[in-house]
Amino acid sequence: MTKTPDFSLADELEATAAWSEDGPADDADDAGLATPDDSDDPDDSDDDFESGYADEVVDLDGPDPEWDLEDDVPTAGAMELAERHQLRRVASLRTELEDITEVEYRQLRLERVVLIGVWTSGTVQDAENSMAELALLAETAGSEVLEALYQRRQKPDPATYIGRGKVEGLAEIVAATGADTVICDGELAPSQLRNLEDKVKVKVVDRTALILDIFAQHAKSREGQAQVELAQLSYMKQRLRGWGGNLSRQAGGRVAGGAGIGGRGPGETKIETDRRRINTKIAKLRGELKQMKVTRDSKRAGRARNEVPAVAIAGYTNAGKSSLLNRFTSAGVLVEDSLFATLDPTTRRTATPDGRVYTMSDTVGFVRHLPHQLIEAFRSTFEEVAASDLIVHVVDGSHPDPEGQLSAVREVLAEVDAAAIPELVVINKADIADPLVLARLQAREPHSVVVSARTGEGMAAALAAIEAELPRPGVEITALLPYSRGDLVNRLHQEGEIDSIEHTADGSLVRGRAPEALAGELAEYAAS
Numbered sequence: 001m002t003k004t005p006d007f008s009l010a011d012e013l014e015a016t017a018a019w020s021e022d023g024p025a026d027d028a029d030d031a032g033l034a035t036p037d038d039s040d041d042p043d044d045s046d047d048d049f050e051s052g053y054a055d056e057v058v059d060l061d062g063p064d065p066e067w068d069l070e071d072d073v074p075t076a077g078a079m080e081l082a083e084r085h086q087l088r089r090v091a092s093l094r095t096e097l098e099d100i101t102e103v104e105y106r107q108l109r110l111e112r113v114v115l116i117g118v119w120t121s122g123t124v125q126d127a128e129n130s131m132a133e134l135a136l137l138a139e140t141a142g143s144e145v146l147e148a149l150y151q152r153r154q155k156p157d158p159a160t161y162i163g164r165g166k167v168e169g170l171a172e173i174v175a176a177t178g179a180d181t182v183i184c185d186g187e188l189a190p191s192q193l194r195n196l197e198d199k200v201k202v203k204v205v206d207r208t209a210l211i212l213d214i215f216a217q218h219a220k221s222r223e224g225q226a227q228v229e230l231a232q233l234s235y236m237k238q239r240l241r242g243w244g245g246n247l248s249r250q251a252g253g254r255v256a257g258g259a260g261i262g263g264r265g266p267g268e269t270k271i272e273t274d275r276r277r278i279n280t281k282i283a284k285l286r287g288e289l290k291q292m293k294v295t296r297d298s299k300r301a302g303r304a305r306n307e308v309p310a311v312a313i314a315g316y317t318n319a320g321k322s323s324l325l326n327r328f329t330s331a332g333v334l335v336e337d338s339l340f341a342t343l344d345p346t347t348r349r350t351a352t353p354d355g356r357v358y359t360m361s362d363t364v365g366f367v368r369h370l371p372h373q374l375i376e377a378f379r380s381t382f383e384e385v386a387a388s389d390l391i392v393h394v395v396d397g398s399h400p401d402p403e404g405q406l407s408a409v410r411e412v413l414a415e416v417d418a419a420a421i422p423e424l425v426v427i428n429k430a431d432i433a434d435p436l437v438l439a440r441l442q443a444r445e446p447h448s449v450v451v452s453a454r455t456g457e458g459m460a461a462a463l464a465a466i467e468a469e470l471p472r473p474g475v476e477i478t479a480l481l482p483y484s485r486g487d488l489v490n491r492l493h494q495e496g497e498i499d500s501i502e503h504t505a506d507g508s509l510v511r512g513r514a515p516e517a518l519a520g521e522l523a524e525y526a527a528s
């Protein structure tokens with residue numbers, strides 16, 4: 001296996017995926033985004049759209065990435081990547097849900113989409129970053145972004161999300177561009193989605209549904225798939241009434257099972273059936289996940305018993321977590337310039353130069369406003385992070401808003417009780433980041449290192465910083481180990497630390513520190 005085949009692969013991908021490399025918000029003119037000049041004017045406030053991407057859109061889709069694996073032995077990651085690109089436009093939801101006919105879980109056959117956002121606070125740059133991220137998410141789900149619009153408002157309209165006056169404009173844009181889907185940058189109430197759909201005459205989905213869809217496309221392991229399905233079902237369940245089509249509307253807002261006038265039309269019966277099926281499915285998935293969690297916990301307990309320190313690589317999606325894991329451990333994990341490439345955490349065993357063994361795990365990426373159903377469903381994955389000894393928090397130094405990413409990740413870490421774990425910030429992509437931004441980040445995050453997983457810059461220092469943070473084994477020992485117990489010397493190398501070793505006539509006299517369990521075994525050889 002070549003050393004880092006994923007990187008040459010990624011190089012080629014990036015040559016064709018110019019959009020994400022340059023970033024829409026990095027270069028507002030290129031992307032045709034509203035510039036601060038034409039949008040920061042308080043006069044054009046309430047009901048104005050800022051429009052972007054119009055003509056450049058073609059570039060977003062670009063030619064399909066191609067690569068030549070002939071020279072490289074494809075790694076598992078590379079093969080998964082090829083497979084994923086082939087599958088990219090296939091609708092995501094698995095068949096089990098298809099019999100829930102009325103519910104029509106929005107199979108996101110997102111092809112040609114218009115994005116809309118409501119910008120309530122923050123700077124123009126924030127609004128543009130948010131739309132740019134929504135565009136990346138949409139592309140990751142396999143769609144072509146035709147147009148992106150945002151509106152400045154005090155708050156989203158309770159009935160239609162964007163201002164009512166703007167809905168008509170949106171409908172015109174949708175008709176003119178031939179879009180088949182509108183994606184809203186937020187979590188919308190079922191009634192908002194329905195109202196918008198009535199007006200714009202195409203499918204409307206929100207950010208949460210979009211992220212759920214990407215997760216559904218990317219989940220590979222049984223646990224990952226079950227987690228995503230659980231999240232989708234709980235999202236769906238809340239929207240049954242809204243998404244029941246005509247039948248549910250016929251039933252009005254009446255509480256299911258209520259016997260009032262018109263309360264038990266055919267629609268309601270159908271909704272009840274669907275709800276019951278969903279509840280059954282949810283219960284089944286919860287049970288399965290619980291089982292898988294037991295396995296995972298026992299694996300983790302195994303590691304804990306051996307007192308192998310665990311390092312979790314966490315960070316915003318696309319920050320370079322998998323690339324770093326590959327660099328650190330030659331793990332051959334899938335690397336892709338797309339969001340949420342990794343959904344199944346990979347754990348690798350590795351060792352410090354002085355022989356102490358520890359594990360390093362790749363994790364699911366974070367994103368702003370990660371749907372809470374997903375946090376809930378992926379709780380066991382996040383618990384893995386919460387049970388680690390050190391969090392390597394990777395941040396993309398070339399992103400327009402790395403500070404925003406750092407705090408979005410920390411919010412989720414706090415939510416899964418991982419806030420107290422020691423954290424080392426690894427500022428990645430130094431090769432393409434602005435040096436001023438790197439300096440700014442380092443000043444803000446004193447406990448940080450700057451690296452490039454691409455060029456390898458700073459990697460040795462990062463590894464040293466990680467290893468310096470690993471928990472030290474506790475008990476001081478001095479032992480005279482007979483030469484027949486070379487196994488104990490080995491274990492002391494791996495699990496503990498040896499300060500000195502002296503070969504005497506009676507055996508090896510070692511001084512150092514060992515974890516408690518090992519110290520117990522060494523007790524019989526204790527020397528003074």
Ligand SMILES: Nc1nc2c(ncn2[C@@H]2O[C@H](COP(=O)(O)OP(=O)(O)OP(=O)(O)O)[C@@H](O)[C@H]2O)c(=O)[nH]1
Nearest residue numbers: 318319320321322323336337340341342365453454
């Ligand atoms: N220029 C540059 N690109 C990098 C660097 N590190 C990673 N990348 C690229 O960034 C993209 C994302 O890398 P990944 O390692 O897949 O990121 P991730 O954090 O695992 O992403 P998810 O699993 O999707 O959350 C890929 O296109 C990488 O080639 C770097 O140091 N410099």
Ligand SMILES: [Mg+2]
Nearest residue numbers: 321322341342
């Ligand atoms: Mg990854």
